[in-house]
Amino acid sequence: MSVSLNHTIVLSKDKVKAANFLSELLGLETNAWGPFIRVRTGQTDIEFMNIEDSAWNDHITPQHLCFLIDEQAMDVLLEGLRRHDVQPYEDMFYEDPGVNSFYGGRGCYIRDIVDGHLFEFITAPYEGKPANIEKGRWNNPVDPTAVGS
Numbered sequence: 289m290s291v292s293l294n295h296t297i298v299l300s301k302d303k304v305k306a307a308n309f310l311s312e313l314l315g316l317e318t319n320a321w322g323p324f325i326r327v328r329t330g331q332t333d334i335e336f337m338n339i340e341d342s343a344w345n346d347h348i349t350p351q352h353l354c355f356l357i358d359e360q361a362m363d364v365l366l367e368g369l370r371r372h373d374v375q376p377y378e379d380m381f382y383e384d385p386g387v388n389s390f391y392g393g394r395g396c397y398i399r400d401i402v403d404g405h406l407f408e409f410i411t412a413p414y415e416g417k418p419a420n421i422e423k424g425r426w427n428n429p430v431d432p433t434a435v436g437s
């Protein structure tokens with residue numbers, strides 16, 4: 289049995305600009321497919337779609353997407369953020385500017401400059417209890433062992 293996320297649709301007021309922003313940050317290509325501009329990340333396509341082409345929504349609700357990237361891609365990302373004058377944040381509440389080391393690698397959160405979607409980039413996957421968190425609102429995290437499968 290195999291399950292993976294194949295694609296997700298992200299609404300935008302300018303799908304070309306939105307896809308180009310993300311693809312540049314991650315050093316990836318874009319391609320047009322139907323009404324979408326796609327950015328392929330691993331096995332998952334991020335399909336940007338103009339809101340006026342969608343039938344199920346009349347406003348853009350910010351989505352949270354997290355990308356697991358390697359250290360080299362993080363370097364490319366941080367340089368791209370500087371180029372676009374986008375502030376990375378350590379925390380998901382966008383209170384602490386910077387890059388975190390919560391899970392042993394590097395991680396940061398940004399707001400995408402086109403639609404305000406909430407992108408996260410990490411070089412180490414979430415596993416167990418976050419480490420290196422000394423501030424922010426992570427003072428009462430859910431115990432992963434308490435969540436049933």
Ligand SMILES: [Fe+2]
Nearest residue numbers: 352353354408
């Ligand atoms: Fe996240």
